[in-house]
Amino acid sequence: MGGVRGASGPAGRAVTRVVDSDPLGGTVRRTVLPSGLRVLTEAIPTMRSVSFGIWVAVGSRDETGPQAGVSHFLEHLLFKGTRKRSALDISAAIEAVGGETNAFTTKEYTCYYARVLDQDLPLAIDVMCDLVADSVLAAADVETERGVILEEIAMHDDEPGDEVHDLLAKAVYGDHPLGRLISGTEETISPMSRRQIQSFYRRRYTAPSIVIAAAGNLEHTEVVKLVRQALHGSVLDGEPAAPAPLRPADTRVRTSRPGSVVEHKETEQAHVVLGCPGIGRLDDRRFALGVLNNVLGGGMSSRLFQEIRERRGLAYSVYSYSSQYADTGLFAVYAGCAPGKVDEVLELVRTELAQVAAHGVTDAELARGKGMAKGSYVLNLEDTGSRMSRLAKGELLFGDLLPVDELLARVDAVSADEVNALAADLLARPMSLAVVGPFGPDDFPAAAG
Structure with missing residues (x-):
């Protein structure tokens, strides 16, 4: 797959190729859009559902100390509304067809996903692309979700079986971002401003850093067409660019003395x-x-x-x-x-x-x-x-x-x-x-x- 990394085709055309044909699943195809955004699908005709995900190559290790928790904060906020949809519109659209949607943040990437019946894939693509590309990050929503995240942090502190793993990461990695909580802390989340979150959003959520993946009863060309339609005119439909390279090794990763x-x-x-x-x-x-x-x-x-x-x-x-x-x-x-x-x-x-x-x-x-x-x-x-x-x-x-x-x-x-x-x-x-x-x-x- 890495052989065409960076290619977007002559005159900015999309490049598509078959990646794999898996006897345990279906045919995998990969398309690189002119913007550098990548779309991968696995067609499994025996399924009646499709899972659709938007993966962004940014996580908590990409944050500075004062930003700790901004990736997770942003993950919450993208579901709060776009110029086309309110938070209720987003959740109701997917739930009305019996689908489900969610997201999660890790130390190195963030994922937004939906699972729907195959016939409802166009809806899922439109909704998920809209919320990732065009969230408004309203000031009132920032304050609402700040309270939600602080409660989430407090709930985590009440789960010692979870907390102990975070303590070990801190013991091993010390002040390096890999040693920090993905959620951030009360000290970093409480003062975080909308401007800080908006700046992080626009700098890090770029087409070359995004991979869209879907699996189930689907047609690759149709998925690519729907993605391009959903993103047309958005910030993710920009100038021709190459896909981002793999995350480089960080020579600054230092571990603490064992203790x-x-x-x-x-x-x-x-x-x-x-x-x-x-x-x-x-x-x-x-x-x-x-x-x-x-x-x-x-x-x-x-x-x-x-x-x-x-x-x-x-x-x-x-x-x-x-x-x-x-x-x-x-x-x-x-x-x-x-x-x-x-x-x-x-x-x-x-x-x-x-x-x-x-x-x-x-x-x-x-x-x-x-x-x-x-x-x-x-x-x-x-x-x-x-x-x-x-x-x-x-x-x-x-x-x-x-x-x-x-x-x-x-x-x-x-x-x-x-x-x-x-x-x-x-x-x-x-x-x-x-x-x-x-x-x-x-x-x-x-x-x-």
């Missing part, structure tokens, strides 16, 4: 996360990481689940996970347990990580980890929404769409040596610790690694 971050709360259960910097999403070892993660804490048969929950009954929830960004990543283990069992649980986690780092995984674990990875990939493609997301992420984050069969082959090709080498590197790294529960900072005074 402990404790948030005191009188909870009945302690929430702990032990983690370290991981690998970026373009690292060839990402397939080995998926297998390793499954072995360690990816399911009920994993080492951590078996040792901590099944054999000892010390925690209801225990798992490992990884996050990948353009230039770095995060690997972590979470456990929720009684406050009096935290020390024992942490010791068992460290012991398991050290064991795998030193001795690797068994052949049976390798086979099971691969099977879990392959099954997860395929089962996650069983609906139009996940298919649509696959198209957009392939284009926006990787610059290519890996066919499903090739993806499964890459997992199959992972060797024990690759997994063990990664384990020896990753799991031996100094770990940071985040804790939410009835503790003080002196209860975890030393570095956790």
